[in-house]
Amino acid sequence: MTIIEDSVPVPAPRKGGADDGPLLEVRDLHVEFHTREGVAKAVNGVNYSVSAGETLAVLGESGSGKSVTAQAIMGILDMPPARIPQGEILFRGQDMLKMSGEERRKIRGQKIAMIFQDALSSLNPVLSVGYQLGEMFRVHQGLSKKEAKAKAIELMDRVKIPAAAARVNDYPHQFSGGMRQRIMIAMALALEPDLIIADEPTTALDVTVQAQVMDLLADLQREYNMGLILITHDLGVVADVADKIAVMYAGRIVERAPVHELYKRPAHPYTRGLLDSIPRLDQKGQELYAIKGLPPNLLRIPTGCAFNPRCPKAQDICRTDVPALLPVSEQDGTELVGRGSACHFWKETIHG
Amino acid sequence: MAELSKNDEQEATPNVSDVEVVDAHSETEAVAAIEAPVDRGEPILQVRNLKKHFPLTQGILFKRQIGAVKAVDGISFDLHQGETLGIVGESGCGKSTVAKLLMNLERATAGEIFYKGQDITKLSGRALKAVRRNIQMVFQDPYTSLNPRMTVGDIIGEPFDIHPEVAPKGDRRRKVQELLDVVGLNPEYINRYPHQFSGGQRQRIGIARGLALNPEIIICDEPVSALDVSVQAQVINLMERLQDEFNLSYLFIAHDLSIVRHISDRVGVMYLGKMAEIGSDEQIYDHPTHPYTQALLSAVPVPDPEAREHRERIILTGDVPSPANPPSGCSFRTRCWKAQDKCSVETPLLAVPEVFMGVDSPAAHESACHFAEEKNVVHAA
Amino acid sequence: MPDVTKTDVQTAVATDGGATTPVAAPAAKPEKSRSLWGDAWNDLRHSWIFGVSAVLILLLLTITFFPGLFTDTDPIKGDLAKHFLQKPKLGHVFSADWLGYDQQGRSVYARTIYGTRASVAVGFGTTLAVTVVGGLMGMIAGYFGGIVDSILSRLTDVFFGIPFLLATMVVLTSFPDRTTWVVIGALAAFGWTQIARVMRGAVITTKQADYVHAAKALGASTPRIMFRHILPNTLAPVIVVSTISLGVYISAEATLSFLGLGLNGVSWGNDISDGGNQIRVAQWIMLYPSIMLSITVLAFIMLGEAVRNALDPKLR
Incomplete structure (x- = not known):
């Protein structure tokens, strides 16, 4: 009737189709x-x-x-x-x-x-x-x-x-x-x-x-x-x-990462906020973290980083410059394969 | 004392305590009983063997009944003052019908709902109106629960029109603005x-309407499931703050087990119109004994791939049977891996299972299973 | 609760305000209160169909109430000797002999102007009666459901099955003195079914909305739920059907008059009927009332179209 599996192996990300490019x-x-x-x-x-x-x-x-x-x-x-x-x-x-x-x-x-x-x-x-x-x-x-x-x-x-x-x-x-x-x-x-x-x-x-x-x-x-x-x-x-995740906000990809990496160390404040704001089955906290404010109105997307009005880390630069989706690296400079974050302060977010 | 119909076995257990029925001989006495305060932790709402069967009919002019959908099929529970009781279950388990019955939006087929000792299924007139003032509801869909042709001020102020004794006319605008402020909206939005x-924001307006009459109980039917993830947490936090501020009791109905765990003090799990298991949040989530609860908990997607891989998963086969034609005996047996012949013959009662009788363990709570056994599925094995 | 919550909510307030008046555009005006009716009106104003039909309808209403502004000539008194079947003198714009004379020496122009009143009165009167009766029937059937609905719906079906014009004709033949009220009554008696059906459907949909449940849960009375919650949300389709049927009733009145069963007095239908007999020698007698009739019906159908576009959210 019912299948009980002790652990479900998650397929490792495959480099499928590497020879003839992406599908x-x-x-x-x-x-x-x-x-x-x-x-x-x-x-x-x-x-x-x-x-x-x-x-x-x-x-x-x-x-x-x-x-x-x-x-x-x-x-x-x-x-x-x-x-x-x-x-x-x-x-x-x-x-x-x-x-x-x-x-x-x-x-x-x-x-x-x-x-x-x-x-x-x-x-x-x-x-x-x-x-x-x-x-x-x-x-x-x-x-x-x-x-x-x-x-x-x-x-x-x-x-x-x-x-x-x-x-x-x-x-x-x-x-x-x-x-x-x-x-x-x-x-x-x-x-x-x-x-x-x-x-x-x-x-x-x-x-x-x-x-x-x-x-x-x-x-x-x-x-x-x-x-x-x-x-x-x-x-x-x-x-x-x-295998890999792309997080979107206001029509842009704000972060991308292999699945395990994203949950372990988010490199964008929006991803971090989302992860913190969902209640966990195996923990009972006192209060939920809540991302303040509302999702943006697509007719009037804020200038600079679209997430800036809701972001706890927002600085002046976030209100003027649109952050590009840049590669993310370890503190010692080694690049994290497949990772990217569109945040001016990704270093602080991932390592801070 | 109330006659506790067929569920006498449960009287000893903590989830269902005795009902002190108030014998009101006049409407005024009934209203007085309804207005009386209840101490924190005392039962405020007691549901006994509640049933709602929707008749299935055939024919256009001469309708005849060919069966019934047993949406709610004999459930009993207590809601204590100041607590949050979560009710979880899959679609079609009858949890939303329970909300409608408690709000008197549907007439119960059988059973009693005692609010401070008064059976509200039998009330009418002034006494019913007094009950309505004290039990309010927050709806699931913020897009259909507000009248699109009314301003926010009219929507939140409507409770005062219906119950004019709560706020004098000149005071209402100020009251509405206060309520907007309480739920975190700009009071200047009153004419929008x-x-x-x-x-x-709409859900906040719905909550403000629910708070207007200063109720004691708020029934929340999936209040955040229609909202975006990042907004859900805001609304949950708001509801928790309001509970403390206004000393509210919540009946929190949802399908999302994580949110229910977060907000609830006690949790009831429903399956096909019946209560499968009920207990404190710790008892249900960390020490579930009913196989359905265990399957439900193990199926919840966890936003953590590593914890996920180490967790045991129980994947149920098949779908929920139709409530029009539930299986004999235990209604879960068709999907249960423990099912034996006994399960198809004997309906398990919601009670502390015999194996746990007298055992001082969190597993000793009410569970409607012949073969109840503890299994921790939430934490990594 | 810890203090954290308080500040949390305050930031929520601040950002709520910020979201509707975006931080990025501080110069933008704060959003005004906009009702759905207001939105629909805004849409209407920008629609050329509405503009054209509104101008036409305003003109028709002016003619209806102040025919004296358009002609000094009496539409009833004719001078057979002087004007028998006199041809139109199209150069004499707006004068009595502009559109010619009929076989009794009456000015076709004056008769066309004075005939407007009959058409518009019957059109508006019937629409009003039909909307009230049909709306009420539909509301009661839809709201109470069950046996009430069964009875009223069957009644609607019975009336719907009766051929509309034939039935009104049968009724009108038994009235020798056919005043405006009699004609309105006869048309309305067989015309209410469409509105009743539209209303019933809209009420059944609206009845299931959560805001109606919310009002019931608050203890709202039945009239309150019906008129404050259900009615405003079912009005849109009813208004659309009513506006379009206004044109239909005007042409129905003309048809009845043409058949000799309409109003006693000046009316386009009567003139078209009279003109029909003279069609070989004096086409103008029939032509001009027909043109006015077509324009009027068209104006109301266009108005209905524009209103539907503005009120139906699905077309937005």
Whole structure:
């Protein structure tokens, strides 16, 4: 019935695809939304890359631009009101923003797939689950109805839906939340894509089900050696599966680091604040540390470092100069591989 | 003395003490009883064998009942003056229905809710209004819990319109501004509308509305789960400060076990409309004896990859069964790794398990499991 | 509680203020109180559709209340000998013979001006009656639900199933003296169902909002919940439907008049009907009231469109 594991080995970050470069690379991406009140700058120069077999977690609060970046990669932003004034999204070295609609459509679904938070509204309620899963094979691979159905059952088995053959003709509402999210995963996996983008895949699920779904996702990723971009606001979920983390705030990456490093020694005051402000299950403190103030209004992002009005370390320079995402090093100057912080005072933050 | 229906076995245990029923023969007596102060640590709200079954019907014109969703299926607990009782559980376990029942927003199918010895499920008129003044609620979603067409001043001032005896008319504006100040908002915001505020600020407005009538109990239904992580801590700290300042008792309903641990003195774990385990926060988190609690605790994502790797994880298979058709016997048995034949036949009662009877250990607390045993899942093994 | 909390909250106050009036832009004016109605009004003012329809409607209202400002000619008294089917003299702008004369020697211009009142009165009157009756029905059905809802909804369905114009015609044939009130009454009796349905749907949605639960938890009375919490939040779709149906009722009145079942007296529908008989020799008798009718209906439908754009948050 239940599996009790004594310790779950977290996969070591792999240098997958080192020979042929990263799978996906986002370079200096900007996205803005034109609204009645003005221009909302949702993404302001994001850089990140994912290699095959690697999990990148993009962590941020609402309005940090984490989901908008993902939608820009998938090409599912509504334009207008959205606009991409500058930036490149390279998939295997080719800029997707310069591709024709037809070329992008081919990549979407076959090479890059996305899993959404709300599985119920992402599935068509009047079509059976098997039909929707099979559709991928019929449309993209030209399989017959019968073959597609067999493939659908196979996929449902793979995402561990019990009695797949019996349930293949059921409709989405007949499945529970966790099972629906598995179906979403199955759909994303159908064409064995190189990269999966999961936008808050477990946020709508219960804790006990969350763990099942995250484990499944991690297993499948290992099995297929896919790249995975995991977008979330939950520091706990990230800790479980990610290899490296990018923390976003007001449309910028403020810190990036391998997962263990980030939790052990954050190099940005925002990351530190976030880690300190979540209550811990195994400790009962007197008072929670709270980051003061409110997330920024994207119509009026503060000048200088966007975090400065809320930052306990803010100085004059923070109000005027935008800090660049610079490499982070040990006190003796040895560079910490894969780490970066966009804070004028990262040294004090990490070593202080 | 109250008749304690079927749960007589529990009378001896600390979580459910005897109810001193106040026999009020008139409305005035009832109101007097409701207004009477309660000493710190004494029970202020006592819930006994509370049930809420939503009928499932078929047919459009001639409806007939074909079953019932047992959202809340016989729970009992006490809330003491000045404490925070946390209620945790997954979606569909009935925790939000409990909040609605306590607020009298839903009618209970069976059971009693005693507020200072008065069964509020049977009150009406002036006495019910007096109870309403003393039990307030903070809602989950700050985007739907404030009327978008009313100014902040009207929203926070509405309690005074409904209960004019609390604040004289000329005094209200000042009172509303005081409340805004108390919850950490600028008193000059009084004429603004909810959509001009962020989620965290709106939740503060909701809290100010809850405080307006100077209540004794505040029922918080997932008060921070809709907020950003960095704002959650602000609101939690505010709620803790207000509890001390205004001597409030909280019933804190949430699915986030870490937050519940942080704020609660005692914790109850619900599963499928029943209480699985209840005890002090230390008993539940460090010495859980019910397998469901253990699984729940072990599944909580911990923002610390190293501690994570050394922790034991129990991954439950399957989903929560439908409350319309709960399993026989112990409702958790379909997902439990300890389940035996006994579990499908005999419903375990919420009581101190026999193995821990008379044992002086934190594990000796109420747990509804035939095979209760202690297992520390939170701390590294 | 330790002192730390106090200072913590004070900083929260400070930054709360800072967030709405950003530190980065101290020159920016502090945000004013903005109600949702105010926002909608702001939207409306900037919409050209609203501008055009508002000008037209203002003009129509002026004509309705002060027809004397536009013509001195009596619309009822005609001079058969002098003006029988006289052709329009389009050069004589705004004079009695501008748009020609009908077969009874009456000025078409004067009749078109005076006919406005009937149309606008019936349009507004019916809309008002329909909104009140339908709104009330919808509110009661939606709020109380259960058996009350079942009965009222079935009643709505029954009325909805009756062909609107046919039913009003049947009713109006039994009234020899068809005053404005009679026509309004007949139209409203069969027209309220749409508003009732819209209202019921909106009330059922709003009833489940947490702010309604919050008001109930405070012990608010039923009228208070209905009129202070539910009504203001259900008004938007009702206003949109009402504005659009205003045009519909005006054209319904004209149709009834055309069929000889409308108002007794000067009205566009009556003139269009009369003009129909002379269409071969004197097209102008029918043409000008028809143009006015079309413009009026269009103006209200445009207004409804503009109001919908301003009130429907989903289109923002």
